[in-house]
Amino acid sequence: MNMLPPHIPFAQFGQSCSKFFRLSDTCNILVVGNTGAGKSTLIHHALDKPIEKGITRGISREPYRNKKGSVSIYDSEGLERNSKQVKEVVLRFLEKKKQSKNCNNRIHLIWYCLNYQSANREGNLEADWINKLANYAPVLLVVTRSPRNKESYVEQLISQTDCNLKIDTVVRVRAEAEMHDELLEAHGLDRLCEASEKVLNDRTNSLIQEAIGSMKMSAVKWIGEGAFLRGLLGIIPGTSYAGIVPLVRNGILKRMFRGVSSGFHFNCTEEDLAAISKWSLLLETSAVLQEKLSEVDWQGFNSMTEALQWISESIKNFADSFLLENEMFSNLSDTLSKWAEFSWNLPFAMHPALAIFFVVETAFLAIAWMQVLEEAKLDFYEGNSDVDLKSRMDEKLQQMLDWMTQWVPKESSESQSYAAT
Numbered sequence: 001m002n003m004l005p006p007h008i009p010f011a012q013f014g015q016s017c018s019k020f021f022r023l024s025d026t027c028n029i030l031v032v033g034n035t036g037a038g039k040s041t042l043i044h045h046a047l048d049k050p051i052e053k054g055i056t057r058g059i060s061r062e063p064y065r066n067k068k069g070s071v072s073i074y075d076s077e078g079l080e081r082n083s084k085q086v087k088e089v090v091l092r093f094l095e096k097k098k099q100s101k102n103c104n105n106r107i108h109l110i111w112y113c114l115n116y117q118s119a120n121r122e123g124n125l126e127a128d129w130i131n132k133l134a135n136y137a138p139v140l141l142v143v144t145r146s147p148r149n150k151e152s153y154v155e156q157l158i159s160q161t162d163c164n165l166k167i168d169t170v171v172r173v174r175a176e177a178e179m180h181d182e183l184l185e186a187h188g189l190d191r192l193c194e195a196s197e198k199v200l201n202d203r204t205n206s207l208i209q210e211a212i213g214s215m216k217m218s219a220v221k222w223i224g225e226g227a228f229l230r231g232l233l234g235i236i237p238g239t240s241y242a243g244i245v246p247l248v249r250n251g252i253l254k255r256m257f258r259g260v261s262s263g264f265h266f267n268c269t270e271e272d273l274a275a276i277s278k279w280s281l282l283l284e285t286s287a288v289l290q291e292k293l294s295e296v297d298w299q300g301f302n303s304m305t306e307a308l309q310w311i312s313e314s315i316k317n318f319a320d321s322f323l324l325e326n327e328m329f330s331n332l333s334d335t336l337s338k339w340a341e342f343s344w345n346l347p348f349a350m351h352p353a354l355a356i357f358f359v360v361e362t363a364f365l366a367i368a369w370m371q372v373l374e375e376a377k378l379d380f381y382e383g384n385s386d387v388d389l390k391s392r393m394d395e396k397l398q399q400m401l402d403w404m405t406q407w408v409p410k411e412s413s414e415s416q417s418y419a420a421t
């Protein structure tokens with residue numbers, strides 16, 4: 001007898017989702033729905049894995065995975081019995097997963113199971129609850145124990161244009177054959193696999209945006225710290241401008257570059273640091289910046305905080321013109337002013353211009369590096385990992401230099417009036 005291996009619907013899950021799998025190693029799915037809707041049975045047949053029989057309690061501590069590891073499915077307790085409490089458990093679980101910076105730990109899809117009988121009766125759909133879930137991940141409505149070709153009441157409802165339900169797709173499934181007057185065959189799990197892949201693909205770009213956003217937030221913290229610490233050098237009496245090149249190799253900037261790079265999961269090696277410190281464009285940019293800042297009348301400021309606020313305002317045009325999105329910019333200047341408030345309400349004396357110069361120069365350089373890494377990361381998600389960071393950084397620095405050359409810092413009288421307000 002010719003024994004075929006059993007068909008496992010989710011064995012190859014994710015074959016059409018290569019972009020997503022550059023972001024995450026696995027797709028995490030949470031299965032929710034009413035008690036007895038057939039959630040556990042669905043997982044059992046999707047993966048051909050033994051699942052705990054009987055009433056499920058809580059949420060599975062470890063997900064059920066296919067052999068490849070491309071899909072990880074969390075089973076959950078049914079909703080009727082203890083509805084409010086179970087809902088809270090589910091929301092807490094989703095919230096916790098959402099906090100994770102690592103995409104591997106997030107919930108990427110939700111299967112909301114409703115059996116055909118309930119789906120075919122009015123009043124069984126908890127729209128508010130489903131819409132709440134949809135804030136965390138796209139929701140697929142799985143109509144369980146459903147005839148293959150018969151639309152349920154709920155499906156008709158969803159297809160109406162004025163329906164406010166945040167459901168991405170509906171899939172009809174019967175995970176296990178049933179015997180009634182006749183044999184009702186199992187069906188739908190392959191469709192559920194395809195539909196899940198499709199929804200996942202549609203969602204991948206926004207997942208990438210979120211991931212990049214949190215990488216940038218972490219980078220900005222490093223930049224704020226690095227710029228601040230380097231600025232401190234400017235108020236230490238006797239400090240003279242030694243140039244940024246040796247500083248790239250010194251502790252403060254090394255730490256900052258490493259931090260920014262690690263936020264993007266890039267490794268910043270000694271060689272990279274050596275390359276960064278060799279850029280001649282960097283020297284040129286520094287020279288232009290120093291010249292521009294030397295035109296400012298620093299005596300118009302009463303404290304370092306004020307001076308930093310002024311510089312934030314001034315470089316805002318810079319942000320608007322090409323380099324930074326507003327949100328990033330304000331985050332950076334917040335970081336800087338927090339640092340400033342923290343310990344810089346010192347009288348504005350000694351070497352203020354030098355301190356400001358250090359802060360701005362460091363921040364510009366690090367922001368350029370951050371943007372290079374961001375673009376490299378986006379390319380990586382598109383499937384191109386062969387990116388020349390050095391030539392990209394050259395381009396960025398050139399852009400920055402062009403901007404800097406045209407930059408006119410505010411007149412000293414303006415800075416004075418700013419300081420007075």
Ligand SMILES: Nc1nc2c(ncn2[C@@H]2O[C@H](COP(=O)(O)OP(=O)(O)OP(=O)(O)O)[C@@H](O)[C@H]2O)c(=O)[nH]1
Nearest residue numbers: 035036037038039040041055056078174175176178
């Ligand atoms: N024949 C058949 N039986 C099913 C199917 N889905 C669920 N059942 C039966 O319905 C009952 C409940 O199924 P479960 O998979 O345990 O349902 P559940 O949603 O996990 O239930 P809770 O964990 O209590 O919330 C079991 O007796 C299953 O055998 C199906 O597709 N076909």
Ligand SMILES: [Mg+2]
Nearest residue numbers: 039040055056
């Ligand atoms: Mg169960």
